[in-house]
Amino acid sequence: MATSVNSKLQQAVTDLADKRAELLVALVRCPSLLGQEGDAQRLMAERLVDLGLEVDVWEPDVDEVRRHPAFCAYPGFEELGYRDRPMVVGRLAGAGGGRSLILQGHMDVVSAEPRAAWAHDPWGGEQVDGKVYGRGSADMKGGLVAALSAVEALVASGIRPRGDVLIQSVIDEEAYSNGALACALRGYRADAAIVGEPTGMEVIAAHAGVSHFRITVEGRSAHPAHKTEGVCAIEKSMLVYRALMDLEADRRARVRHPLFPNGSPVEIVVGTMHAGSWRSSVAGEAVLETRLGFAPGETIEQVQAELVERLRVVSHADPWLRDHPLGLERIGYTASADLPIEHPFVGVVRGVARAGGLGEIELQGHGAGNDMQSLIHHAQTPAIVWGPGASDAAHVANEFVELADVERATRLYAETIAAWCGLAT
Structure with a gap:
């Protein structure tokens, strides 16, 4: 039975290759710079609705977020606020009796300047030799697409997890993780979480x-x-x-x-x-x-x-x-954050990685901040960082992510859902 389900799930991931590429290109073509995330977030919400998920789209209350001790203002925030800058959360309801999982990514991207340094249009989503080029392709729209595609593979296969699976598409990660904080204040939490930042599928269990x-x-x-x-x-x-x-x-x-x-x-x-x-x-x-x-x-x-x-x-x-x-x-x-290496979720991820051909993974620390800390400290959700694309491709000219890496992440996310949340018979 397990082998049959696994085969069905993996075939669905293969069949979704064109849809993954199409969505990634479409998201890159939405210049979701700080303050301009609305179009990309609406596209993400539409795709989650199409999958039949329960979808929550909201503009955070500025005063509520500002009151939290972890909130940090940044240049332009007073003018921007959260008008037309929604958070998006999609929930695939589990059948019951399983552990829940959050797959989280951020839609905001950094500037593409200077444009003269680019050989590819930073907002073009060009596909060349199996790579999608553009600002945000690696950091981290590739991770968001992999998360959505993993859930879509479950839906397309008719496979239902026991525990809830949530896809959280946030903003403000490039500016002190206020968006992830807003999700925590909304009440979203789970038994574990994956932040799909570009790590080359190395598992980050601590960050600065x-x-x-x-x-x-x-x-x-x-x-x-x-x-x-x-x-x-x-x-x-x-x-x-x-x-x-x-x-x-x-x-x-x-x-x-x-x-x-x-x-x-x-x-x-x-x-x-x-x-x-x-x-x-x-x-x-x-x-x-x-x-x-x-x-x-x-x-x-x-x-x-x-x-x-x-x-x-x-x-x-x-x-x-x-x-x-x-x-x-x-x-x-x-804040800094880490997840104890003896946590059960670490063991599950290691098992999935081993079965997925990554061998015996060594947990890593990362010298920069990300949304993992907000999940751990404010949503009380154990989290790791694990996603497609190379970290050194982020924030540079000619940023890209390989579609094969996005597919690999999709497979690993789908298998992690199955192993962590359990599957209904």
């Missing part, structure tokens, strides 16, 4: 927390003819930069997590610096925006306290900074 800070360095402007009367904020900011790099080295030496091969995800990056107001003036101010990574088990409060202390030390050592305190503002963060 990410914090962003703005550091303001005060100087004193002066005319070049009176340079010695000024204090260059750029020079003082170099003291801050060196202190940040020393903090990174210190944390790298002592912060550890077993799923990160290089020790821990503590990278500190100064991403932008804006200084001065005129090329012929001593810079009177410098503003650095920086990213600090932190490991599962650490909190944003711990990381911020370390940063504050390091800045205090560098300021105390410099007479000017001692009298002109550095400004520090936390401008956003997402």
